[in-house]
Amino acid sequence: MTTQSVPGHVAWGNDWRTADIWNWIDADYFGDPNVLIKYGPYTTIGQQTVSYTIGVVAGEQGAAVTASITRSYTVLDIEVYDQSDFSLQLAKWWTM
Numbered sequence: 001m002t003t004q005s006v007p008g009h010v011a012w013g014n015d016w017r018t019a020d021i022w023n024w025i026d027a028d029y030f031g032d033p034n035v036l037i038k039y040g041p042y043t044t045i046g047q048q049t050v051s052y053t054i055g056v057v058a059g060e061q062g063a064a065v066t067a068s069i070t071r072s073y074t075v076l077d078i079e080v081y082d083q084s085d086f087s088l089q090l091a092k093w094w095t096m
Contacts, residue, residue: 022094034089037056
């Protein structure tokens with residue numbers, strides 16, 4: 001998953017800015033047996049390189065397929081707050 005916020009001066013020629021962004025992935029949105037097995041980033045503050053991994057396990061009656069993806073990027077003066085919850089199968093972030 002990739003999220004991009006385009007500044008107003010680029011997109012519309014004005015001073016519009018993004019105040020904050022909410023991202024989430026609900027692994028079991030389409031029902032069982034989808035399971036959130038890992039995610040990232042966790043809470044980050046300031047400039048740093050972060051990576052995130054999203055993984056899902058799906059299976060039926062003994063057969064299972066596991067898939068995951070990992071990406072890295074640099075966060076410049078942005079605060080990322082991890083609000084994920086494995087018990088809800090939810091990976092969730094608030095970025096400001």
